[in-house]
Amino acid sequence: SGLRFRFVATNGQYGGQSDLHVDDVAIEDMPANVTLDALTPHLKSIDLSWSESALGDFDRYEVYRSTSSNVTVANDLVCSSTNPAENSCTDTGLSIGATYYYRVFVFNSREVATPSNEKSTTTVPLTFPFADSMENLDNWDATGTWGPDGTSPYAGSFSLADSPVDNYPVSTNTQILTAVNLTGSTWPVLTFWDRYAFADNGDWAYVEVSPNGSTWTRVYSATLTRTTWARQQIDLSPWKTQPNLRIRFGVSTN
Numbered sequence: 001s002g003l004r005f006r007f008v009a010t011n012g013q014y015g016g017q018s019d020l021h022v023d024d025v026a027i028e029d030m031p032a033n034v035t036l037d038a039l040t041p042h043l044k045s046i047d048l049s050w051s052e053s054a055l056g057d058f059d060r061y062e063v064y065r066s067t068s069s070n071v072t073v074a075n076d077l078v079c080s081s082t083n084p085a086e087n088s089c090t091d092t093g094l095s096i097g098a099t100y101y102y103r104v105f106v107f108n109s110r111e112v113a114t115p116s117n118e119k120s121t122t123t124v125p126l127t128f129p130f131a132d133s134m135e136n137l138d139n140w141d142a143t144g145t146w147g148p149d150g151t152s153p154y155a156g157s158f159s160l161a162d163s164p165v166d167n168y169p170v171s172t173n174t175q176i177l178t179a180v181n182l183t184g185s186t187w188p189v190l191t192f193w194d195r196y197a198f199a200d201n202g203d204w205a206y207v208e209v210s211p212n213g214s215t216w217t218r219v220y221s222a223t224l225t226r227t228t229w230a231r232q233q234i235d236l237s238p239w240k241t242q243p244n245l246r247i248r249f250g251v252s253t254n
Contacts, residue, residue, distance in 0.1 A: 030114040031055050031106050034087070039121040043096060043139065043179070046123065048078075049088035050104045050116060057109040058084045064103055065091060071103040071118055078102070094123050096141050096179050097213055097244055125179035125244045128188065134160045137176065144174025144251075154193040154229045162251040168203075175250035182236065183243045190219075190234040190247065197225045202254040207232075210246045211239060 009020040032055060040047035048063060060082045066075040079089035094100065100123075104116040132139050135158045136148055148158035149165055162174055182188050196205055204223035208216040219234045239245050 026110055026112075028110070028112065031108045031112055033114045034061075034104055034106055034116050036102060036104050036116040036119045039102065039119050041121045041124045043123060043126060044094050044141070045090055045092045046094065046100060046102075046121060047088070047090050048102060048104075052087050053084045053106050055084070055106065055108055059107040059109050059111070061087070062105045062107065062113070063089060063091075064105065066101045067099065069101050069118065069120070071101050071115075073105060073113065096123055096177060097125065097246060098123055125181045128180055128182055128185050130180050132178075134158065140176040140178050142174075142176045144172055145169070146174060146176050154195075160249075162205075168251065168253055170253050173250065173252045175248045177246060177248040179244050179246045181243050182240050182245050185236075185240045188236040188240050190236055191231065193229045193231050194222065195226055195229050196222055197227060198223055198253075200224075200254075203252070205249070205251050207234065208248050208250065209236065209239060210248075211242045211244070213246050216248075 007020070007022050032053070034053050035051045037049045037051075050061075053061070060080055061084075062073065062080045063078040064071050064073055064075045065078045078091045081087075081089075091100070091102075099120060101118055101120040103118050105113045106116075107113045126139065133156050135156055137146070137160065140146075140160070144162060145164070145166075146160060146162050147164045149161035150158050151165060153159040160176060162168055190207070194205070198204060201223045204221055206218055206222075207220040208218050210216045220232060236245070
């Protein structure tokens with residue numbers, strides 16, 4: 001009932017102009033928080049929703065994301081809204097098979113914020129069976145310069161290439177990666193069409209699979225040049241029970 005508090009500036013051996021400034025002080029209850037609902041994950045995005053704030057001096061929501069627990073406003077800002085009825089958003093551009101943590105912070109008109117409960121989820125793999133016309137990178141995580149290339153695709157308007165409409169860079173290892181749930185499959189196979197042109201046999205392409213994102217098995221490789229399209233078929237039956245099999249197409253150059 002009689003709590004004292006003070007702001008203190010302490011000088012050392014040498015005096016000088018004061019560098020401490022205090023303004024707009026307030027002591028008040030934390031704003032009532034909101035409740036973050038269960039998250040809905042997709043391949044590269046996560047849907048969020050939360051209870052609507054009933055603050056009389058509501059200012060805004062701010063949603064923050066982290067790849068580890070204990071989310072704070074120092075982490076990545078996902079979305080914000082000054083409308084208390086706008087209590088949902090979708091976080092896009094996420095990595096495949098990664099775990100993310102979220103909190104919603106409610107700010108009042110005096111910039112005092114209170115956090116919601118914390119929720120986490122992992123982006124989910126594609127369902128089986130899966131097919132991609134390779135017109136864009138919607139189903140893939142990409143590194144390097146991978147992207148659509150309209151130069152003589154096998155079908156449709158584009159194929160995905162490591163170096164669209166240009167020569168590939170030297171001394172690189174780039175890839176596109178996706179994940180698929182093979183649970184319930186009987187004899188899964190990966191099929192694709194490819195063509196390639198490498199400067200020498202020190203530059204090459206590969207396909208690898210992994211059940212956990214850390215241990216990889218190479219199931220296909222290619223080097224030198226083949227300018228005509230050819231169909232490849234890879235037996236994935238050794239991984240038919242895997243709920244989150246990662247598949248990556250990569251290019252390694254000297």
